[in-house]
Amino acid sequence: MTETDTQATATDGAAPLLVSKDGPVVVLTLNRPDRRNAIDRAMRKALKKELWRADGDGDVRVVVLTGAGTSFSSGVDLPEALSGPPPSAEGPTPTQVLRGISKPVIAAVNGPCYTGGYELAVNCSFIIASDRAEFADTHAQIGLLNGWGGSAMLPRMIGLPAAIQFILSGEPIDGRTAARIGLANEVVDHDELMERTLVIAHRIADGHPEAVQRMLRLLKEGAGASLAHALGLEAEAAATFRPDGADIGARYAKRRAEKS
Structure with a gap:
């Protein structure tokens, strides 16, 4: 450090x-x-x-x-x-x-x-x-x-x-x-x-930087909301998030390799 x-x-x-x-x-x-x-x-x-x-x-x-x-x-x-x-x-x-x-x-x-x-x-x-x-x-x-x-x-x-x-x-x-x-x-x-x-x-x-930030925002915004509103926030985020299939596959393979 x-x-x-x-x-x-x-x-x-x-x-x-x-x-x-x-x-x-x-x-x-x-x-x-x-x-x-x-x-x-x-x-x-x-x-x-x-x-x-x-x-x-x-x-x-x-x-x-x-x-x-x-x-x-x-x-x-x-x-x-x-x-x-x-x-x-x-x-x-x-x-x-x-x-x-x-x-x-x-x-x-x-x-x-x-x-x-x-x-x-x-x-x-x-x-x-x-x-x-x-x-x-x-x-x-x-x-x-x-x-x-x-x-x-x-x-x-x-x-x-x-x-x-x-x-x-x-x-x-x-x-x-x-x-x-x-x-x-x-x-x-x-x-x-x-x-x-x-x-x-x-x-x-080590997590996907955009996914980590979006999840953090979801958790903070949903914590003080009703369950229905929190679920709505999650659905809205999922609909607008654009995952990268190749990156997901590489990250998944890396995690499996670390566990084996």
């Missing part, structure tokens, strides 16, 4: 976001480990820029989002947010960009994932958690409301009663609990987190 620098830098000179590439997979690493990867303006700007860049790059198939050091993210840098212009002046939120891009984004949650950090994670396509991961939403406890989609996304992932308890209590849950209730897809040993996440990312990246 090779690293490339983002062009945005934090005020202390350190890049707020590290960008590395592993073939068709781009890894974005929140990079303020001394502040538990608190999300400041520079990081928000860099994250949106790199997500848009990945979405427009035909060589990128999957994005992985993780944190440097021992935390995924403690959330928005509250002292900075309270002392300057509101984030609403910055245009789209990072989570609006996450929901809007066409490429799958996997959150590799390597440690504490709190509040705005948790909202980043639940707006990714899915979460793989380290056994050192910890999730909590403290908005209501300190007098704030979700503003990055957490209250809309979480009930769809874990059900309404569990979401109410999680969001209103602010009580942390560990990675194994997150996997049990459906917040995380898997929980793995900490030292295996990136290896496992990259295996999944490359499996997705």
